[in-house]
Amino acid sequence: MKLGITMNTGRGVLAWDQTENAFYCTYHLPNSPVMVGVPHSKGCQSCVRRRIKCDERRPLCKRCETRGLQCPGYEKPTRFCHFSITQGDRQNALQSRPRKILRNDNVEGRSASNKDVAPSFDECVVPTLVQRSMCIQQKEVFGDFVDVNFPGLYYSWSSRMEVNFMEFMRQQSDTPTNALVWAASTLCTVNRGQRDQDRQQVDLGRAMYIRGIRTLIQLIQNPRTVKSDQTLGAAVLLGICEMIDGSFEQSWLAHSSGIAALFQHRGPEAHRDGVGRTLLISFRAFIVADSLLRGEPCFLAEPAWRAVIIQSMKQENERGKGSELGDLVEFAFHEITLCPGLVARVRDILAGKTIDPIQKKLLVGAVTTQISNLSKLHNRLSILFSQGIALESRPDLVGPIPRPVIHMLTKFSLQGINMAIDLLNRLLRSLSVHQTGSILDGNYYKQNFNQTCLASDRIIGEKLMEGPDELALSMGMLVLKQ
Structure with missing residues (x-):
């Protein structure tokens, strides 16, 4: 030698x-x-x-x-x-x-x-230097994806959270076997391929998606990891990936129902604060949209979950992160979670499944109350929205919400409230017509109500492809026909 x-x-x-x-x-x-x-x-x-x-x-x-x-x-x-x-x-x-x-x-x-x-x-x-470097780089690339695709949703809450989504991502281990980091890589690869119209890149992202789903299944089947933040976070990102590049028409609905099951399995207490609340905020609007499309009650309308929203607001104010704008949006979402359940109850009456007059009367009262509550929130939020640029200089009204997203958050929140009120008014009209005996056909819901109140699958798909951020800011109500 x-x-x-x-x-x-x-x-x-x-x-x-x-x-x-x-x-x-x-x-x-x-x-x-x-x-x-x-x-x-x-x-x-x-x-x-x-x-x-x-x-x-x-x-x-x-x-x-x-x-x-x-x-x-x-x-x-x-x-x-x-x-x-x-x-x-x-x-x-x-x-x-x-x-x-x-x-x-x-x-x-x-x-x-x-x-x-x-x-x-x-x-x-x-x-492991190369692997770690790529994982660190991928986390920052995911930040770019969030800035482009979900600026309103992310920045409206990131400064108010104990741990925002990007902080949560950076806390993950720098290994390619981390399910959350892998899901982020999948989402960014698919999105980049679509943006650049690169078919090869999209196919690569889809192959990564399949691996991500297999990894997620293993985590869900393991009792030690099924309730972990990483498992739910990976499911959320893969669900968003299904929205922007669905394997078939409305395939995201199948995925979102699984995510809803994970939330329920973890329980409401796991989402009161910390990372749990961050994950809930990131996907709750899509859960409401999913419930509306299925015509089923939303689990977020259950008392224990509704209590989490109120308690989280109190904690936010105690930390000095609260604001009137933020509270109004949270109260509006608190009321909107009841809409899917009201739709389901009206559907049952119109289909002849419920014939008890007392139940009909109680339902009319519940719908009327919801319209009143949402109308009050709409009026208060409209006053803030009318102030325009002046609202940005009022920290007592907007708190830590960044100026660039104040207008976006207010605009789409108002739009979501408007659409919820319009939906509830349609429910009242349908109940009124049914009560007079003018329409007794059990197929009324299928032939009339579903066409006038809820959007078709095609319209839903276009909404998600065009603006998932707007859908999230509207609290899921953009799935309704305008």
Whole structure:
């Protein structure tokens, strides 16, 4: 072995073998003194390099002067060092035999096969360096995706949360096996492919989506991970991926029902604050939209879940993060969660499943109350919205909500409230017509009510493709026909 260039790696010596055109790395045992490229001779650097005896004349060597060379002097560029390695490295330390880590086959004109390709020098020192770097980079790419696709939803709540979604992402381990990081990579790849009209990129994202679903299934089947924040977060991101690139028409509904089941399995207390509340805010509007389309009550209308919304608002105000605008939006969502259940009850009456006059009367009262509550919130929010630019300079009204999203949040919240009120008024008219006996046909809901109150599948799909952020800010009500 003929060694040329040497380098101290902190755990051993990396040396270039001039004979075999390869790098070698020698690992040293703990607490052993190491001499790195330090010649034994006290001669000048030129004589040491030429391996001849130096006369050691100061300040310049006579041998160099005789040969007409400029003497480089006697100062040595390297020095002795003493170091120890950790217990974890102790198992990997080699006794004395050098380990070949990289061959330079190109020097001899040979082509290396894939199996001959060895890790880079950085990977030898930190084996997971490349993977960790890619995971860290992917988290920041996900931040760009959020800025472009969900600015209203994210920034309307991010400064008010104890842990916002990006902070939650950055807390994840930098490994490609992390389901949440993998789901984020899937979502960003699909979105980037659609944006650039790159079919290959989209196909790659879809392949990643399949792997993400398989990983999610494993997490759900494991009792130790089924209720974890990472599992729910991965499900949420994969659900959004299904919205922007559905495997079939309205496929996101199948996924959203699974996400709703995960929320219910975790229970309302898990979403009162912290990451749990962040995850609930990120997907709750889609849960309401899903319930409206299915014509089923929304679990968020249950007393325990409604109480979580009120208690979270109180905690937000106690931390100094509350505002009148934020409270009005939360109160509006608190009322809108009841709409899917009211739709389901009216549907049952129109279909002839409920014939009790008392139940009809109670239902009319419930719908009327909801219209009244939402109308009051609409009036108060309209007053804020009418102030326009002046609203941005009122911290007592907007709190920590960033200025760029104040108008967007107010606008689509008002639109969502308007559409909820319109839906409830249609329910009242339908109940009134049914009560007079003018329409007794059990197919009324199928032929009339569903067409006038709820959007068709095609319209829903277009809404989600055009603006999932707007759908979220409208509290899920943009699924209704306008």
